Amino acid sequence: MTAKLIDGLALSKTLRADVAARAAALTARGHQPGLAVVLVGDNPASEVYVRNKVKACEDNGLYSSYDRYPATLSEADLLARIDALNRDSRIHGILVQLPLPAHIDSHKVIEAIAPEKDVDGFHVANAGALMTGKPLFRPCTPYGVMKMFEAYGIELQGANAVVIGRSNIVGKPMAMMLIDAGATVTVCHSKTRDLAAHARAADIVVAATGRRNLLTADMVKPGATVIDVGMNRDEAGKLCGDVDFAGVSTVAGHITPVPGGVGPMTITMLLVNTIEAAERAANEA
Numbered sequence: 001m002t003a004k005l006i007d008g009l010a011l012s013k014t015l016r017a018d019v020a021a022r023a024a025a026l027t028a029r030g031h032q033p034g035l036a037v038v039l040v041g042d043n044p045a046s047e048v049y050v051r052n053k054v055k056a057c058e059d060n061g062l063y064s065s066y067d068r069y070p071a072t073l074s075e076a077d078l079l080a081r082i083d084a085l086n087r088d089s090r091i092h093g094i095l096v097q098l099p100l101p102a103h104i105d106s107h108k109v110i111e112a113i114a115p116e117k118d119v120d121g122f123h124v125a126n127a128g129a130l131m132t133g134k135p136l137f138r139p140c141t142p143y144g145v146m147k148m149f150e151a152y153g154i155e156l157q158g159a160n161a162v163v164i165g166r167s168n169i170v171g172k173p174m175a176m177m178l179i180d181a182g183a184t185v186t187v188c189h190s191k192t193r194d195l196a197a198h199a200r201a202a203d204i205v206v207a208a209t210g211r212r213n214l215l216t217a218d219m220v221k222p223g224a225t226v227i228d229v230g231m232n233r234d235e236a237g238k239l240c241g242d243v244d245f246a247g248v249s250t251v252a253g254h255i256t257p258v259p260g261g262v263g264p265m266t267i268t269m270l271l272v273n274t275i276e277a278a279e280r281a282a283n284e285a
């Protein structure tokens with residue numbers, strides 16, 4: 001392996017120490033930061049994500065409430081719960097784990113969250129504000145990737161960046177943050193012609209597709225930085241990303257592993273966003 005590993009676990013540890021210190025300072029002022037996590041249904045992957053988020057709160061001195069509802073919960077009841085959380089002064093961040101069951105309109109649910117508690121950064125007010133450069137919250141996954149670039153001194157100004165994936169939660173906000181940082185950004189997706197040619201021209205590749213082994217060594221420019229957002233399972237049920245790690249790590253300059261890369265950073269940035277929400281609320285109190 002020639003690539004330098006971008007260690008999301010180690011970076012998370014450093015950032016979470018800061019989160020814990022800020023949480024303690026807020027708690028001492030009578031404003032313990034609080035995150036409400038809402039899960040509807042019994043998607044096993046979602047259950048794991050939610051458990052990890054609640055545990056990260058507990059480990060770092062944040063208060064958390066965890067609402068688990070059956071898949072049969074009505075949209076109206078979910079909206080009523082969000083309304084109650086919007087009014088609850090102990091709660092500074094609200095996270096509704098996606099995907100929601102098909103009978104619930106996710107868009108409507110996200111828009112029901114008060115923008116100042118929208119720690120996922122998915123509300124149209126925050127997504128729109130990201131376009132103009134001043135969101136209250138940045139979506140946690142691309143925000144965490146930006147922290148990785150910063151921590152590892154990856155030059156973004158003038159860099160050619162390729163983002164593979166155009167979802168509202170990863171690909172699009174990732175592209176926006178890279179543009180803001182001065183990169184020249186290409187967004188690829190399932191309709192892209194000749195993905196390999198785009199990827200090969202890139203100094204930075206962010207893969208966020210959910211397709212195992214999508215990015216192989218022949219698609220990567222020597223020395224490029226490769227960020228693997230994907231979370232997939234191999235035949236043995238082992239967690240893996242979108243990048244052929246064994247092959248690509250012989251070509252890339254920097255690479256994130258899966259697990260231990262973007263995943264922990266996503267949760268860390270959720271904590272950071274919640275702390276910022278709590279600090280804003282405390283300063284206004």
Ligand code: NDP
Pocket residue numbers: 141164165166167168169170171188189190191192195208209210211214229230231232262263264266267
């Ligand atoms: P979506 O399914 O919403 O989006 C996937 C994107 O990948 C789409 O834009 C799709 O294109 C594109 N795509 C699919 N197949 C190809 C292909 N063969 N070539 C090029 N592009 C392709 O997923 P998310 O953005 O929500 O998540 C992406 C991955 O990241 C998933 O594995 C998810 O589990 C993981 N994830 C990880 C997180 C973490 O913390 N590590 C957090 C969030 C997500 P099109 O739009 O044309 O369909």
